[in-house]
Amino acid sequence: MSLDTDRAAEAFAASSDWTVGLEEEFAILDADTLDMVPRFEELRDAATAGDAPLAGSIAGELISSEIEIRSGRGETLQDAQSRQRDFRRRLFDLAARRGVRLGATGTHPWADYREQHNIDTEHYRRVVDGLQYVARRNNTFSLHVHVGIRGADRAIAVCDRLRAVLPTLLAVSANSPYLDGRDAGLHSARSQSFTKSFPRCGIPDYYGDWATYAKYIDFLVATNSIVEYTQVWWSVRPHFSFGTVEVRIADAQVTAQESDALAALIVACVAQAARDEDEGRPSPIGAADLERRIVEENFWRAIRFGMDGHLIDFTTFEERPAPAAVADLLSWTAPMRAELGIEPALPQLNGAQRQRRAIAAGAPMEEVYATSVQETRQSYAQEVPTR
Numbered sequence: 001m002s003l004d005t006d007r008a009a010e011a012f013a014a015s016s017d018w019t020v021g022l023e024e025e026f027a028i029l030d031a032d033t034l035d036m037v038p039r040f041e042e043l044r045d046a047a048t049a050g051d052a053p054l055a056g057s058i059a060g061e062l063i064s065s066e067i068e069i070r071s072g073r074g075e076t077l078q079d080a081q082s083r084q085r086d087f088r089r090r091l092f093d094l095a096a097r098r099g100v101r102l103g104a105t106g107t108h109p110w111a112d113y114r115e116q117h118n119i120d121t122e123h124y125r126r127v128v129d130g131l132q133y134v135a136r137r138n139n140t141f142s143l144h145v146h147v148g149i150r151g152a153d154r155a156i157a158v159c160d161r162l163r164a165v166l167p168t169l170l171a172v173s174a175n176s177p178y179l180d181g182r183d184a185g186l187h188s189a190r191s192q193s194f195t196k197s198f199p200r201c202g203i204p205d206y207y208g209d210w211a212t213y214a215k216y217i218d219f220l221v222a223t224n225s226i227v228e229y230t231q232v233w234w235s236v237r238p239h240f241s242f243g244t245v246e247v248r249i250a251d252a253q254v255t256a257q258e259s260d261a262l263a264a265l266i267v268a269c270v271a272q273a274a275r276d277e278d279e280g281r282p283s284p285i286g287a288a289d290l291e292r293r294i295v296e297e298n299f300w301r302a303i304r305f306g307m308d309g310h311l312i313d314f315t316t317f318e319e320r321p322a323p324a325a326v327a328d329l330l331s332w333t334a335p336m337r338a339e340l341g342i343e344p345a346l347p348q349l350n351g352a353q354r355q356r357r358a359i360a361a362g363a364p365m366e367e368v369y370a371t372s373v374q375e376t377r378q379s380y381a382q383e384v385p386t387r
Contacts, residue, residue: 003221003229005214008240012152012210015243018271018340019148020080022071022263024088025061025141025252027103027111028095034366034373036065036111036139039100040119043067047094054090062124063116063139067091067102073148073242077267077342081260088256092381104259104376105351106141106176106190106251109369113139126227134197140190141252143173145263146244147270152210154277155238157288158245160206161273162236164286164314166249167203167298168325169269170235173250173262174306175351178369183359187306187352190251191299195235200226203299204234206289213238245270254351254372255379264344268333275336284332286314306352 030037040060044067047055059068069087074080095102116139118128128135149155174187186192195202200220207213220226229240235249247266253259276283286295298311307326310319326346330337337343349357351372358368 003217003227003240005217005240008229008238009152009210009214011240011243012150012155012238015148015150017148017150017274018076018267019244020071020074020077020263020267021146021242021244022074022080022084023059023068023144023146024084024104024259025066025068025143026091027105027108027141028065028067029101029103029373031099031101034101034103034369036108036116037100038064038117039098040064040067043094043098043100046098047090051090051094054087054094057087058091060119060121060124062118062127062135064119065111065116066139066141077264077340081263085256088380089382092377096381101373102376102380103369103373104141104252104254104380105355105369105372106174106188107179107193108139109178109365110181111139112180113137123228123230127231131198134199137197138194140176140194142190142248143250143252143259143262145247145250145266145270146239146242147247147267148243149245149270149274150243152238154274155243155245156207156210156213157277158270158273159204159236159238160208160288161277161283162245162247162269163203163206163288163292163295164283164290165269165273165329166235166247167295167302168311168322168329169247169262169266170249170251170299171302171306171309171311171322172265172326172346172350173253174302175251175254175355177352177355177359178365181365183365186303187308187356188251188303191249191303198233200231201233202235203292203295204236205292208289251351254354254375257345257379258347258351261344261346264342265329265333265346268337268340268342268344269329271336271340272333284315285328290314307350308353308356
């Protein structure tokens, strides 16, 4: 993973607008107890032996009780989603044959991070050695969306414009009310655990142009702060290898339909931010150079209350219900959604809302999680590839 910022700028110069890549992370679970189990290597090796397309999609993450699938580059959102549906179906079929389940919430409700095994790769050995407790503590699951953006300055401008949008995307995606065997009282315990712990994480600073961002990366390298660009874990970042803007704010989604809808909304936001930049329009969601401390107020509200709370309108600086903020995103992105054929079918209640209502009704943690795992199995495992 090169840290050559000149070469990264060349990757953006050669990039194509609106290509899409999807990455989904799942917990690997014992079929009976729903405890996390360290069987990544087993699933990876089984795919390598019997399912070459799936093997090419599988990636390891920090712990061996986690597995990720990647769509690869789709020329459009629809192409990427078609690829990902195929890989999902293959993965869930493989998991069933190996006698494990897969979970798709932002955290596992009761897993003890101290009992999780880290996978043995150079990258993750470096992460654990460098971050120690911070890395070991991070047992979280997310959806990442890459969108191709041509031009390095343009990519930074898009990242800047998306800063004000990130908390609303988190509220939409919130799906992790539990952590460490108890109700955390939050909608996204994953965000609190991960983004408030890792360095260079959460809402990024405003950079303005590629030269300023490259200067920041060069500073980190020169001071021996990082050796890989992926050690900059901002919730939106330019990806040096792919020439994409990568949005990393979202919890993993309980159902395939929710994952697809969320990815569609994220792609629409990235594309609309790029189009607004091209046409010199100020953002109707919030100024690109908003102080980080201001955006963080909404970030906390999304963590704590999700779609049941209120978010600050960064144009009026008044509160409004979170659903109104989502309606503003849909209104703002309408031109690019029409151009790209994107219509996200967002659920009436997201994962955190469904779980929090079950908690409020007195359902025990094990029952709430079992219900989510069953929803995941029914939606992801039954997907039919459309390619």
